[in-house]
Amino acid sequence: MVDTKALNPQKKEEKRAHPRQEELFLATVKGKETSLPDDLYVPPNALEILLDSFAGPLDFLLYLIKKQNLDILDINVAKITEQYTSYIELMDAMQVELAGDYLVMAAYLAELKSRMLLPRPEEQTEEEDPRAELIKRLQEYQRYKEAAERIDKIPRIDREIFAANAKLPEFTTQAPLIDVPLEDLTIALAEVLRRAEQSHAHLINFEELSTRERMTQILERMRTESFIEFTSLFKPKEGKIGVVVTFLAILELLKDSLIEIVQSEEFGPIHIKGIEEVH
Amino acid sequence: MERKLSEILEALLLTASRPISIDDIVRVFEDPKPSKDEIRKALNQIDQDCLTRGIELKKIASGYRLQVKQSLSQYIAKLWEEKPQKFSKATLETLSLIAYKQPITRGEIEAIRGVAVGTQLIRGLMERGWVKIVGQRDVPGRPSLYSTTKEFLDYFGLQHLRELPELPSLPDLTSIEHELPIDEPDESISSSKSLN
Amino acid sequence: MERKLSEILEALLLTASRPISIDDIVRVFEDPKPSKDEIRKALNQIDQDCLTRGIELKKIASGYRLQVKQSLSQYIAKLWEEKPQKFSKATLETLSLIAYKQPITRGEIEAIRGVAVGTQLIRGLMERGWVKIVGQRDVPGRPSLYSTTKEFLDYFGLQHLRELPELPSLPDLTSIEHELPIDEPDESISSSKSLN
Numbered sequence: 202m203v204d205t206k207a208l209n210p211q212k213k214e215e216k217r218a219h220p221r222q223e224e225l226f227l228a229t230v231k232g233k234e235t236s237l238p239d240d241l242y243v244p245p246n247a248l249e250i251l252l253d254s255f256a257g258p259l260d261f262l263l264y265l266i267k268k269q270n271l272d273i274l275d276i277n278v279a280k281i282t283e284q285y286t287s288y289i290e291l292m293d294a295m296q297v298e299l300a301g302d303y304l305v306m307a308a309y310l311a312e313l314k315s316r317m318l319l320p321r322p323e324e325q326t327e328e329e330d331p332r333a334e335l336i337k338r339l340q341e342y343q344r345y346k347e348a349a350e351r352i353d354k355i356p357r358i359d360r361e362i363f364a365a366n367a368k369l370p371e372f373t374t375q376a377p378l379i380d381v382p383l384e385d386l387t388i389a390l391a392e393v394l395r396r397a398e399q400s401h402a403h404l405i406n407f408e409e410l411s412t413r414e415r416m417t418q419i420l421e422r423m424r425t426e427s428f429i430e431f432t433s434l435f436k437p438k439e440g441k442i443g444v445v446v447t448f449l450a451i452l453e454l455l456k457d458s459l460i461e462i463v464q465s466e467e468f469g470p471i472h473i474k475g476i477e478e479v480h
Numbered sequence: 481m482e483r484k485l486s487e488i489l490e491a492l493l494l495t496a497s498r499p500i501s502i503d504d505i506v507r508v509f510e511d512p513k514p515s516k517d518e519i520r521k522a523l524n525q526i527d528q529d530c531l532t533r534g535i536e537l538k539k540i541a542s543g544y545r546l547q548v549k550q551s552l553s554q555y556i557a558k559l560w561e562e563k564p565q566k567f568s569k570a571t572l573e574t575l576s577l578i579a580y581k582q583p584i585t586r587g588e589i590e591a592i593r594g595v596a597v598g599t600q601l602i603r604g605l606m607e608r609g610w611v612k613i614v615g616q617r618d619v620p621g622r623p624s625l626y627s628t629t630k631e632f633l634d635y636f637g638l639q640h641l642r643e644l645p646e647l648p649s650l651p652d653l654t655s656i657e658h659e660l661p662i663d664e665p666d667e668s669i670s671s672s673k674s675l676n
Numbered sequence: 677m678e679r680k681l682s683e684i685l686e687a688l689l690l691t692a693s694r695p696i697s698i699d700d701i702v703r704v705f706e707d708p709k710p711s712k713d714e715i716r717k718a719l720n721q722i723d724q725d726c727l728t729r730g731i732e733l734k735k736i737a738s739g740y741r742l743q744v745k746q747s748l749s750q751y752i753a754k755l756w757e758e759k760p761q762k763f764s765k766a767t768l769e770t771l772s773l774i775a776y777k778q779p780i781t782r783g784e785i786e787a788i789r790g791v792a793v794g795t796q797l798i799r800g801l802m803e804r805g806w807v808k809i810v811g812q813r814d815v816p817g818r819p820s821l822y823s824t825t826k827e828f829l830d831y832f833g834l835q836h837l838r839e840l841p842e843l844p845s846l847p848d849l850t851s852i853e854h855e856l857p858i859d860e861p862d863e864s865i866s867s868s869k870s871l872n
Contacts, residue, residue: 309594341592344648348580349572351645355636356550359795360564362637363548363556365535365690367494367731368743369803372753383832387841389765390772393789396600413778414837417823420779420810458814459779459821476814488751491730491744494690495752497796497803508754533725534687548687555684556691558704563817565792604791607766 228257230265237261250284252277263306263339266313274318278311309339415450420459423475431462431471485514486522486529493526493537493546499634501543541633541640574601575610579632580647583614583625602626610635681710682718682725689722689733689742693799693820694809697739767797771806775828775840779810779821798822806831 228235231254237243247258254275255262262281265271356362422429434447451473454460460473492500492508505519514522523544527537535546548556557564567575574597577589589597605611610632616622633639688696688704698715710718719740723733731742744752763771770793773785785793801807806828812818829835 338592338594342594345573345577345580345592346569347648348645349569349576352576352579352636353567353572355638355645357637358635359560361550361553363553363560363687363691364497364796365494365546365548365687366497366693366799367491367690368734368741369495370744370746370749370752372749372756383841385763385768386772386775386832389768390776392765393769393773396790411836411838413776417778417810420821420823424810459811475811487728487730487745488748489730491748492751492755494731494742495744496755497800500755504755508751529729532683534683534685535690546690548691549683552684552687555704556687559688559692559696559700565786600790607764607791608794609764 228255228261230255230257230271238264248284250281252280259306263310266310274314276310276314278307278314281307281310411446412449412453415446416453419450419454419473423460423473428472428474431473434473485518486525489519489522490526490546493544499540499543499545504543538637539639540637541630545634547637570595570597570601571605575605575628575632578605578611578626579628579641579644582627584627585617585623585625587623608635681714682721685715685718686722686742689740692741693795693802695736695739695741700739764797766791766793767800770797771801771824774801774807774822775824775837778823778837780823781813781819781821783819 228237235257237257241261241264243258243260247260249257250259250262255265255271259281262271262276266276358364419429419434431451434451435444436447439446451460451462454473455462458476461476462471462473464471488508489505492505496504502516502519506513506516523537526546530536530546534548534552536549538545538547570593573593574589577592578584581588586597586602602611606613608631609629611626612629613624614627615625617625628641633641633643638644684704685701688701692700698712701715702709702712719733722742726732726742730744730748732745734741734743766789769789770785773788774780777784777788782793782798798807802809804827806825807822808825809820810823811821813821824837829837832840834840
């Protein structure tokens with residue numbers, strides 16, 4: 202059962218054209234159909250919640266609780282959690298960030314409700330209403346969330362700003378440009394792999410370097426020849442290993458759709474050629 | 481000479497792969513070095529010439545940069561083979577917290593965002609050169625204090641932090657106390673609007 | 677229009693990291709596309725304008741490119757000497773990924789590193805002559821494939837890529853479970869030694 206649904210992503214585009222949300226989002230509060238307030242930003246693909254007393258995006262539910270139009274004690278937090286879980290399943294990898302946001306919201310609600318339900322210990326009587334604390338935190342977060350959205354709109358390098366570069370002339374410098382010991386390179390790679398290992402938890406296999414080198418050599422040759430006879434790629438003096446390496450390199454390039462293998466007639470010579478650029 | 485100087489400056493700007501400052505420029509010359517004023521004049525000359533060109537001279541935090549006029553960036557995007565990088569919400573929010581509240585510790589960022597900030601995320605920001613450690617807060621654990629860098633401003637084409645978009649103001653806390661009708665515009669918002 | 681076209685072309689030439697052909701240029705436009713003749717005219721215009729600039733238009737086999745006039749090379753060299761750029765961790769990691777995993781796209785590098793790779797970073801490696809584009813991967817966007825160059829091998833005194841130091845083997849996933857003391861030999865290693 203999946204009673205959550207992601208809002209149509211194309212609403213994002215519509216939103217751009219019409220900054221106000223107009224009638225795009227609707228919610229039902231205590232059986233009454235309600236349009237969303239203008240000052241509430243509901244992201245595309247918002248998590249929609251379906252409860253007895255409320256149906257609509259979670260963003261709006263939180264908004265109502267903030268404004269005390271809805272009592273947190275009336276809210277079935279367990280149901281929200283359940284719907285959140287199925288929502289995550291719906292979201293593809295791209296939206297995981299958004300899903301994380303809703304986890305935060307759901308957690309707030311759960312925490313808030315549990316605190317409201319528990320009898321308050323005597324010595325904490327002057328403690329603030331947990332709702333006020335929640336509101337303060339949400340508001341502070343809201344400010345920076347909006348600030349982040351504004352920063353995201355500033356023109357930036359490689360998106361709206363493109364730095365102009367011309368090719369360097371030939372030149373020689375007295376001073377050595379940089380000094381990189383070879384080990385640094387390996388250490389750097391070991392480091393990046395270790396991190397990749399930690400974050401992805403899967404092995405990244407590195408093919409034999411000689412195969413990689415051969416792939417580069419073949420690609421380079423194709424820049425000038427574009428049509429190479431298959432057999433000319435093999436150098437007898439490289440021996441069996443050389444043949445295997447070259448063959449593996451060809452298979453890799455084929456797999457990556459970087460080359461094609463063609464034969465104009467049966468038993469005719471085999472050629473490899475680059476993939477035609479599609480215009 | 482004037483003409484010649486602007487040619488040299490153009491060549492420098494187009495090959496530095498980074499913004500260059502007037503000091504950078506001065507250092508390139510043997511004696512007699514051009515004065516800073518002469519350099520500024522030549523930069524103005526370039527700026528003028530750019531009116532009929534595809535590029536423009538932009539002054540940003542760490543110096544000057546020649547960049548494609550923004551009205552033409554649509555064409556560049558077509559030729560550009562890599563999709564522009566999108567930043568995750570987590571990255572943008574962390575970056576904006578550091579930008580607006582610097583210097584700030586990771587704990588303070590986490591307190592506002594309500595979720596943990598991954599080491600990977602901060603490391604990524606530091607590696608891009610947008611964020612740096614500027615000190616330690618004098619509390620137990622001595623957590624690092626983060627600030628944004630000139631490169632951060634360069635990346636967004638800004639000269640100063642104050643050019644960042646204004647931080648949204650906090651809604652009035654007292655107005656939340658009283659119940660508001662759902663389907664009518666929120667009073668607190670309309671009153672805060674009148675402040676702007 | 678003439679003027680405008682040459683502005684667009686200049687912008688394209690100054691942002692492409694490779695020479696661009698007239699076909700490349702045509703592709704950038706929506707209908708009505710400029711004719712090849714119009715493009716050639718606009719290129720001529722740029723060539724003319726460059727007489728008083730620091731750059732010149734060059735036609736080479738694979739297309740056109742704008743490059744700094746050779747006569748200004750002494751200043752460029754000075755700028756490069758001035759700041760003997762230190763290789764950042766990001767640059768080293770990118771370079772090592774290109775070396776060990778070539779041919780590789782920028783997206784693939786980013787996927788492994790977990791953070792974005794700036795355009796300038798790759799440009800820097802290409803300008804230094806250590807990295808070059810050897811093709812385009814046949815996927816949407818046709819991202820460039822990067823490989824290391826002969827100069828790269830020369831710099832490190834290598835004849836072949838396979839002479840690069842062997843990669844430290846990745847930690848065995850199962851062995852990560854239990855922590856091992858650093859200064860004592862790993863059991864698995866000592867047991868494999870006994871086989872020799």
